[in-house]
Amino acid sequence: MKRVTFGRLCVGLIGLLVAFSQLARAEETITLEEAVSRALKNNNYVKSRAYGVQASKEALNASTGAFFPRLSFVERYTRGDYNSYAVFTRLNQETLTFSNFLNAGTVSNFYTGVSLEMPIFVPGLFVARDMKQVSFLSSSKEFERFKEEIVFTVFTTYLAVLKTKAVQELAAKSVDEARELHRVAKAKVARGMGLHSDELRAFVYLKEKEAFLIKTENDLYVARMGLSLLLSEDNLYDVAPVTSLKTSILPPLDEALAESLKNRADYVSDEYQAKNASHNLSLQRSRFYPRLHLDGTYGRDSQHNPLGAEGDGWLGGIGFRWDIFDKTLFDDISKARFEEMKSKEYLAQRKREIAFQIKESYRRVDEAKRRLDVAVEAVAQAEESFRLIKLRYENNLSTMVELLDAEKALVQAKSNAIIFQSECFEAVGRTLFSAGLLLSHLPGTK
Template sequence: MLVCRISLLAAGCLLLVWIGAGACSETNVLSLYDAIRTAMENNPEMLAMRSALAAQKEDMGIAGSSLLPRLTLEERAMRTNNPPSVFMMKLNQERFSSSDFAMDKLNDPGPFNDFQTLLSLDQPIFLRKAQVGFRMAKQEYAAKKEDYTRKKEEIAVKVAQAYLRILTARSYVGVALRSVDDAKEHGRVAELRYRAGLGLYSDALRAATKVTEAEQRLVRAKKELAVARRWLGFLLGTTEMVDVEETKPEFPLRDIEYYTGAASSRRDIAAMKVRRENAKNNIKLAESTYFPSLGVQGAYQLNDRGRPFGSEGDSWLVTAYLKWDLFDGAGREFEKRKAQHKAAEIEEHLRSLRQFVSFKVHEAYLAVEEARKNMELSESALATAEEGKRHVKTRFENDLSPIVDLLDVQRNLDHARANVSARQNDYYMAVINLGYESGTIMKDLRME
């Protein structure tokens, strides 16, 4: 009776959990590959990175626009009694006559209006700074594309982690359910023995307590499963829970040479190589101020005394120009030395990144070996725990062992069951992390 009362109380708690997690049954069930593809399209970080890449591409157009012609339309209105200005206005309006040479008109012409319409064209022919700037924008876009691909690898790893987290949590729920069933069976046997006068009341109490503890672990396991599903949903760009297939994908493990060879061209290393070249271009950008700039300008002008865009007089102008800054206060020398220091800085960053990547690949490979051995040991421990429980259960049923021994081996068995699932998923995650550290993750997942 005692076991039944406690079980009814716990069942009420379980009902609330099932109601809260009931929405899970309505969720879509995705494979790992479907989940990764969905994240590539809807993950907020990926969407932000995609926008950043598009913005970087526009920088190429901005830099290239400096080499294209500039066409400008201006309209000016002027009123003055300044003698030279009035003289020029009349000439531009083609209204100048011999009477305007009278001394009184030249010295005191009176207020005069002029509407000036100017259409001008400026076309650079040689502009070293703009040419280098366009090349730098193009290379930075190439580096940003490498960053974007690396972000895809990062999101793929996060999705795989969330996927395996759901599988682990689901396994824990299964283990917890078996633990509840086993605890109830122990409680039933203990209560029957107590009623038959073959056991102690304290044994029945201990068994009932273990039932409650097992049901509490089940509640916790279901909560972790719901959290894991919602976390995967977040990575996929939704606020809903997402469920996954039960089957575990295959993750091939190759020799260490495969990963170390691929790591040298990892996406972030490739991006930093491009930025190293851009740092060298930055030196050229500083040196570009030593070069002259060449270009042509043209203008067509309309003048009218009474209305905007009027055409009482018209004229045109064509100019070729060369501009050469011979001395700017030594600023460009400082800019050049600064660019050289920056280039040396990024060279060291690249060298450090290569060394760090090599270290991370070897570390990840050792972690795979550790996870594989732990998985094998956990399976061996489970077999031992199951055999130990079988012996103790037989002894308990034959009144040769106290219930404390049975509950102890049951606890060890529950831990071994959960540990097997955890260690298996740890191994899969270690292999995925190895692919991420070496830059082969998308190829290993067959997502390329």
């Protein structure tokens, strides 16, 4: 019995330790810098794109390898009694004589061969290599912009966790305040100085705030889940306040516009793709040029075993091919020319679009700052008004309706301040993202 009791006690202690460890992990606090760093390191989408860049690099290596000679080995077994096959096979085996010339019979043969093929003059190979190199550079820039997108998503999700956490804390305080209002109203009714309708209003208001608290708690949990998803982790994290992100980190608007085309990795990637469109036109034109190849073969024939050498020989030569006329060449050149024009027009519009995004984001930053200042003033005024109205209500100089209206106004003002603070941070991050400066200016990305 003692052993059973001791064993159960051990199991219970282990269970408690596991529960406490999971609780500690769930409440681990993470900073914005750590969240960004972990996302860039662990996010599966980032890893997937990184492998794509490596694949593009290997494609470049493969295009360079086309200039090297190709060496192949072949071992082939044949058997037959066709006169032409039998005679020439015996001839290669050096077993053809006057006695079997007219009736070679059934012949078996093991052929062993080594072949070499190498391009000497193939203009298309040079253009193809240049295209693969440009494609690799384009994919590298695409990957850089994708990392910026992931970082910006982590940033906005982190802010969402902060915002929902602040709203949840505000909701909890509102419940406490509503509970206090209900207590005061109930006490006044008990003293014969209040109305039962005021007590009912306070009770309904309390239940509204409790219901809202339930929603904010779930919103906070879902926001933490979203952050963990971006980090490709299963743990839920608490977040630390953002203190290092201010509007002062933004460069002047003129500087951001001047450097945007160089800093925006997606635009640089589009430039590389436009360059590839020009290379494609050169590739199609290169098909008009002749092509020159070198090839050679060394072979052995044996009627008894593989790799035998009853007869051997070599053959080498140079191949020349020139497509003098092919209607599809002209059509492909026209198509490549239009693709080049298409890419140029696309780049021109992209320049305008990027400039618009940067100008808009700077105006949104100014808007967010001004709205935050207004919200802070509203909170200060609402707190003072609520304090006075509550004092008047306790002295029977105000009604419950006035008090609840003041409480609602105060909660709304605080909620607006929380939202506008988050929007101000997000506007700064979006401006950095629009200017292509997020990876170089946001903490945790260097």
